[in-house]
Amino acid sequence: MRLFGHTLFLFCVSLLNSTVMPAQTPFTDVTVEAGIAHQFSVYEGTFGGGATVFDLNNDGFEDLFITSGTTEDVLYLNNGDGTFQNIYDTSGLAVTRDYVTQGAVSADVNKDGWRDLFITTINTTDGSQIIPRAKNLLFLNNGDMTFKDVTGAYKLDEFNSFSTGPSFGDVNADGYPDLYVGNYFLEFEGTLGVLKDATIVSANQTAKGYLLINEKGNYFENDYEAYGLHHRGFGFGALFTDFDNDGDQDLLVNQDFGYKAVPNFLYENQYPKRSFIDISKAMAMDLKENAMGSAVGDYDNNGLLDYYVTNIKFNLLMDNQGRGKPFIDRAKELGAYSFAISWGANFADFDHDMDLDLYVSNGDLNPNCTPMGNFYYENTDATFTEKGRIVGVNDYGIGRGSVVFDMENDGDLDILVVNQKPVRDYPVGSTTRLLRNDAPKGNWLKVALKGIEAETNGIGSRVKVVVGATQMIREIDGGGSSHLSQSSVIAHFGLGKATKADSVIVTWIGGKKQILLDQNANQLLTLPELEDKKLNIWMVVPILLLGGLMIGYFVLKGRKRNRAPSRF
């Protein structure tokens, strides 16, 4: 694609440079030495894939599951020494070989303390189907580095879908993680027998998503309509996020072909009522783009979560203006605006200077592919400068999902980007890359939540760290941030020169707060949820009585005042 001629030229220059002198860049490509050997193979077209970061054996080192499309997926166990080993063969996940996998997310579905795995698919791999559709897959973690396929037991086998991005969240704040699944083409119920022409021609119509409510860890129920979700589009998944800081998880939905089918949506959670309302238009989030994914982060540390939405050509940085005020796209103005086809995106403080930088994964549309380098937008005073080449992350593979996590527990965030196999000739390699962050000089703090009533890893909750006048917020990622992927659930903060965080404030899903003061830098803080104290009835009754009396007094007083004639 000659549209990218300029980019290609830059790429050639950089290739030349790298052969002449080995570059000392803040990020180092450690894919090979880490033992990562992965490439996503497309079914057809451009769909997939993604990765989920999860500590599958609770050893404190985060592991990786990466989808491979038509070929065998990988499950990389983190050895803790900077290397990984693929334990897929012994993991009990072998059934994924039968499916064209797309995205993956992980959460503790049944609250047994182990991270379970949900994988979206678009087809079976046996070539038996004219119209690509398949069920998505759910695996429970047995706790011994093996998994059990519970797709049927959790009532997920009835959805014969073309699913893209999954995400875990907790919409009803019951501690059992729920799922949103984006669907691209309409679902077919049951199996497809003899195909009529009418069925074939209707195959590429728009689809509803799924809102799968986790029923106390026993099974999932699709409550999409019951919760007031209504759209049908070319869905790329959604992100559970509390955009309005009211303690519940709202939903930001990404749609491809928003200018043609339906646009993006922002649904406001009406918790404790079991419903969402569509506020996309009022909040100017009804983006009519090719929205592929989104990253969430408060890039300007003003306490309001902002969203970077990836797109074809130019991405959008939707700046949160506060409750009730429409978002404003400031990508161009702030410099996070470069020509590409973007998919994954991750806000992270890669350089530990107390603001969120932005990594963006780019890739052309198979089968017609021209290389385009990935972006790294460094945040300086809430403006961005693209430094992909300088920092060593401008890989030219056909990028899709990307995740950030601390691979070797050294306190900074590393990057994994899933790359597709080029269908046709391609001038450079395009395999999944692991980029180790060797950059930051500043201090850091990591916060891992241990939910008791909340989801085990705190999915749906948020962490705020205050250092002097700076406050930084992170949401625990349940997936859907980036593209078809899920980053680490451990909240990460750069602290700059500060040796302490003045306060660490956790807002658990549902609104309960927990505060720690004066926490040392450069540590992983593991924060168990405080159990609600059982209220003593003999304490409660007098308080209620007193409260009732006071309310009565003020009501009476107010009535009297209302009855007084106006002086004006």
Next chain:
Amino acid sequence: MKKIFPAAFSYLLPFALVFISGCNSVQKKDFTEQDVALEWAKMTLYITQYTPANSPTFASRGFGYIGLTMYEAVVNGYDPYQSMAGQLNGLENLPKPVPEKSYHWPLSLNAAQASILKNIYLQTSDENKMSIDSLERVIKNYFSDKLNDDARVVRSIAYGKAVAEAVFEWSKTDDGHRGYLNNFDKQAEYPDRPGSWQPPLFAQSFSHYPLHPHWGKNRTFLKQNSELPMPQMIPYDTLPDSPYYMEFLKVYEKDMALTPEEKEAAIWWGDDPDVTFTPPGHSYYLATMAIEKANPPLIKCAEVYAKTGMATADAFINCWKWKYHFFSERPNTFIPQYIDKEWESFWPDPPFPAFPSGHAIQAAAAATVLEDSFGKSFHFTDKAHEGRERDEVRDTDFVIRSFDSFWEAAQETADSRFYGGIHTPLDNKVGLEEGTKIARNIIALHWEKEDQL
């Protein structure tokens, strides 16, 4: 869209079906002969619009066979008009009525249209097929009751069906039959040279493959139309003073200065196959409008539909032959590379090469037919998209359009692709020229017996 389907729509409602079949007295009071033709044209447009995965190419083919079938179902009752059998590409024979027997031609037309529509649109939904059956039943009951001659009714219907089946059998060998199953050829190799078509980034379709790459090899209705010489394309050049560059610069400059009226034209003629009756459907619609206004005899109505349908069908075949021969780029490929990196067309790119314009070629073909039938000066108001929801993406309303001639409408159709930023002036100019030639060949067929003298 509702405005154009007043009667057809009522047949779609289940309760209306019950009502109609259960109680004949609530049918439309009177069907004139022309009404029968018009109702079927409107039903054809409805099916074209509401069948998923339709394309301008496949739709144009449908109008060709459906229009021809309408003509052939009645032509033997209207001397001096004569059949197209023996005049079209490989269509040697069609069933003939039994001499000395009398036929009710609107009943033949009715049966023939229902049959061909269901066969060409094999892939339409069961609900749509029920709508077709329902319209057929209503019209059949209306005329049968009036005739009170069962033998004649049965004979007329059988004849209509026989004609439709013969046309359908012939249609199967044109390489476009069930073409919706092969909208995109994922195995085909396409040229990759400077100036060649690239999959759109601002796209109408999620496919990154070009639509119907082999459509240009399909059999044309008229042999002469497949023998038209290849039009000329200017050579690729990126120098700013080159003719090639200037073509794209004109698109860019126009796009930067679009007036509200030009934006209205751009969206009006968009005729996106996913949500409308497609561009050739717009032409069939204009034929319908002209017939409604001029109210010619039934045979003339059928002739207009046959000519319009076949002319636009042949226009698409030739257009696709040339599109894939030149495999030329769209402004969305050239302009961001050489003129303005951030530029994006007003209207999204369709998934096929540019030269020449499909909109222009088929609009010219239809306008040439309609001018020949109704005269060069013909005032009409196009309400095809009246009442459609405002296009929010482009901040533009669907505004009905009035014209003093069919050519004026064709010219605006072509211009609208230039305003939309998806065709150069050259794409349009050549499209209009070639569409005219194609239609003239269709008009030159021996429609009436004295034509042969």
